[in-house]
Every structure is written in C-alpha cells, then in structure tokens.
Amino acid sequence: GNSVTQMEGPVTLSEEAFLTINCTYTATGYPSLFWYVQYPGEGLQLLLKATKADDKGSNKGFEATYRKETTSFHLEKGSVQVSDSAVYFCALSDQGGTSYGKLTFGQGTILTVHP
Amino acid sequence: EAQVTQNPRYLITVTGKKLTVTCSQNMNHEYMSWYRQDPGLGLRQIYYSMNVEVTDKGDVPEGYKVSRKEKRNFPLILESPSPNQTSLYFCASRSGGQGETQYFGPGTRLLVL
Numbered sequence: 001g002n003s004v005t006q007m008e009g010p011v012t013l014s015e016e017a018f019l020t021i022n023c024t025y026t027a028t029g030y031p032s033l034f035w036y037v038q039y040p041g042e043g044l045q046l047l048l049k050a051t052k053a054d055d056k057g058s059n060k061g062f063e064a065t066y067r068k069e070t071t072s073f074h075l076e077k078g079s080v081q082v083s084d085s086a087v088y089f090c091a092l093s094d095q096g097g098t099s100y101g102k103l104t105f106g107q108g109t110i111l112t113v114h115p
Numbered sequence: 116e117a118q119v120t121q122n123p124r125y126l127i128t129v130t131g132k133k134l135t136v137t138c139s140q141n142m143n144h145e146y147m148s149w150y151r152q153d154p155g156l157g158l159r160q161i162y163y164s165m166n167v168e169v170t171d172k173g174d175v176p177e178g179y180k181v182s183r184k185e186k187r188n189f190p191l192i193l194e195s196p197s198p199n200q201t202s203l204y205f206c207a208s209r210s211g212g213q214g215e216t217q218y219f220g221p222g223t224r225l226l227v228l
Binding site: 004032034036042043044045046049051089091093102103105106107108 | 119148150155156158173174205207216219221222
C-alpha cells in the first residue's frame, strides 16, 4: 500500500535559518504530492503541491521538488520566520486501485521558530 | 467565502452516547471525506464519498457511519462512542481528480469519557 515517511521532529530553528523537512513516499501508481500546514488551533491548509515527476511546487518562500528517482518530496525554505511555526504534513494522493485519490499523510513535523 | 464548516468544534461525551458531527461545504465539490488526527500517526481516512448516496470505507472505519443525502453535507456518526475514538476529526472536500487540492474544515476535538 501507499505510505509517507517524514523526518522526525520536532524541529526548532532561529529566525532566518534554512529549513529542510524530509519526506519520502511509497506508492503503487503515479501519485500527486502535497505539503499541508496546520497552524495552532486551525485546520490544514495546502502549502504547495506537485502532480508529476520533476515538478516543483512553491508558495510563500517554501519549495519542494517531486523526485521520482528517489521517491522524495523534501520541503525547503531559505529563511524561516516566527510565523512559520506550525505542523507540516507531507501527503500523497494516488488514483490507482480503489483509493479514489485518498490522501495518505506522513506523521507530521512540528516546526518552532524562535526570534 | 469558499469553506468547509464543521460542528461542533469541541465535544465531551460519555461512552455509548450517540453523537453526530456535521460537515458542510459551499464549493459544490463531489468528493468529501473524514479523517482523524492522532499524535504520531498523522491523519487517517475514516470514510469518503464520491457523490450523493455514494460512500465507502477508508482506512479506519470501525465504529463510524456516514451518509451523503445532499451534495454539500457529509455528517459523521458515532453510534456508540468509545474512549479510543477520542481524537481530532477533520472533514475535507475536493473537486476533480487526485491531483486537486483538498480543502479542510477547522476540526472537531472529541473527548469520550
């Protein structure tokens, strides 16, 4: 079956530091890949996505590239801000089989950014 | 404003007392689903619906029921809640295929005593 593995957290950084959150996946078909963000007390919001190999998703200074050869979709940001403190989820959606585009999530990575 | 709404946002109940969590979306989306979020496990799908009167089990359906009588509404029903259903629940909706974005509600935090 499909699965998503994220790097262990929590991650604590100082403002303006470089961020990488690793994400690797296993899928039987040709998945779309997503990063969702959850701010404290809120639901999940789409941060960025990529629907085919070598696509790069980007938003709010965050980037991730769909690497089929390494089955990875690592999230990066060059300079984090305190307002980026949140939980980040990597997820995949696979139309193959009977999943009908169900989202399969990683366990989430808590990011805390200090001033 | 395009949104997914859930009610209630917080609920404390006792074992065995039936409850319903409502979910509504105003985007005319065909696909809706329910997830539960537990620490260290991410989100797991409970049930989903491809359209009105079409529902199916997700990864963790035991102890839950759903219905889809109208396109905009997708309630989650716990007939006899148990403490292991204490969790944070999210409703989501999507239009189109697997590459499309899912929009999430604000969540319902449930405590079963």
